[in-house]
Amino acid sequence: FVHGGVGLFDPPVIRYLVALLKGLQDPADGVSLFHLLSHPMWGIPLEDLIELNRRAKAEQLPLRRLLERFDGKGADPLSAEAAEGLVRFRSELKRLERSVRSGMPALIRAITEQSAFRMLFLLEPEPGGEDPLAALGRFLRFTHQILETMPEARQLDAFLWIVESAIQSGVDPSETGTPPDPNRVQLMTVHQAKGLEFDWVFLLGMEQGRFPARNRPEGIPFPLELMKESLPKGDSRLQEERRLAYVACTRARRGLWLMTQDRAYHRPSPFVKEIQAGAQKHVRSLPSDGSGAEGAAAPVPATAGGLALEREVLQILREIRHLPETDEAGHQERLRRIERLTAELRAASVPPPAAVPAALKAEARYSFSQLDSYRDCPLKFKYRYLYQIPVRPTPAMNFGTDLHVCLEAFYRQVINGRIPTLAEMEETFRRSFQPGRYGAPGQEQSYQQAGLEMLRAYYRSHDGRFEAPLMLEQPFLLPVGETRIKGFVDRIDPVEGGGVEIVDYKSGRPKEKASAEEQLQLRIYALAAREVLGLDPKRISFYYLKNNRKLSFEPTDAELEETRAWVLQTVAQIRSGDFTPAPSPFKCRFCDFRNLCPASQA
Known part of the structure; x- marks a missing residue:
């Protein structure tokens, strides 16, 4: 799949180049430095990188400062390969640091023409990926355009501010994208598809409330008295959505598929009904798996067997398209074949469990923050807590x-x-x-x-009713199965009639309610209070300092046991070595590792 075409900052070589610029601009940027050091060109084993991160954390030093002290001599626990690679890397970085003072044009020339980093652009492209030199060419055109129109961007910090703004906006700032590969699926929005055509087009999410989207008030309403043109008659928003639907449908040259669902709370888009009413041929709907939801197939590895199965599925779809509508037996036979192939594709998509390197063996103790990080995205957990890539507090x-x-x-x-x-x-x-x-x-x-x-x-x-807490910043080590959960409780207060209240301060946005998942932290604290501190947790509370209000709950035994089961399940997943990323545009946008992660949707 290609998500919206290949953007300017998507190719791995450009991500690496941006990490290099960030590392030169900010020596304390541990994520970018780890990204640079982990490239195979330096030959540094992963175990040695993790050891460096651990040492930097223990000495409370930025990773860059630690490298400055490293000379590659004497009794050092790092391997000979790591020592040689670190010396080469530090030498190249120091040479480029001198070019930073000369401005962006000189720095780009030094990177692409004089440093060892230029070898990055001479490597063979990854399977299905863009040629590194072509990606560099697009980046250089973008850089030239920025420097021509914004002279202040000649300084590295200003240039990186523009790059980061472009990445966060989600808009590709390059003049032209790479030509689409006809053998790959292009995944894009309707707006991105304007001016393009494809043999086959699948429109996803054709349901009420999604397309057309629900009517939302404008963030900044335009004063009608300032509008020179007359307003269109009727529902202008619906008219605009209908025009978008027309654009989407007319991108197809040979065939158009409208993906919708018809069940409680999910009804087909009115545009689907309009298209059906005006279509000359009957639109045939394939039965779903019974869930009523759109199918979401697991990604299939690019193996010969997997690709053969995919080609067979496409062939069956072509046969269905050319079958007479009256040939019910033919349709049913091909649908059974698709179901069989779907099962085979799912089986082929499950990779064998990978061996976990010795340096990544799971710890015996976890905090709630670590478990919550794994729940949010297993790969983020791996970067943060197993690789121990240093990140700065926000x-x-x-x-x-x-x-x-x-x-x-x-x-x-x-x-x-x-x-x-x-x-x-x-x-x-x-x-x-x-x-x-x-x-x-x-x-x-x-x-x-x-x-x-x-x-x-x-x-x-x-004021006038401050009461003494029972405990403050109380540490605990809670046994759960074969592991231990560590943490600190902000405050434990006695409750009238017996028992205690657990209070956790929150300085962020207040909430009116909290889901079971959002209560996990407090429930773990309640388990610790009961089983480690010998207390009876009657109430657990978030105290929101922004509006000076508490959000309280009374934990039940069943809820606490569910929490224990969640801890055991999460720890088991961590120890299995499953660090499959769980990306989403919103999460990735605020992730510390968005430039390092190959699955980032930022």
């Missing part, structure tokens, strides 16, 4: 940490019999608020002001 994470530190210090004094004043609470927060951890200076001031306002509201709402 401003929001630093902000939350500072609020936690302030509230802990405040309640420590309450436990000791003294209630600090509001001015003392504010001063504690100011002392923990360290400049340089919250983005730009303007953003830094906004975070500090927001934190002070939250703490003032919290203090005033509790």
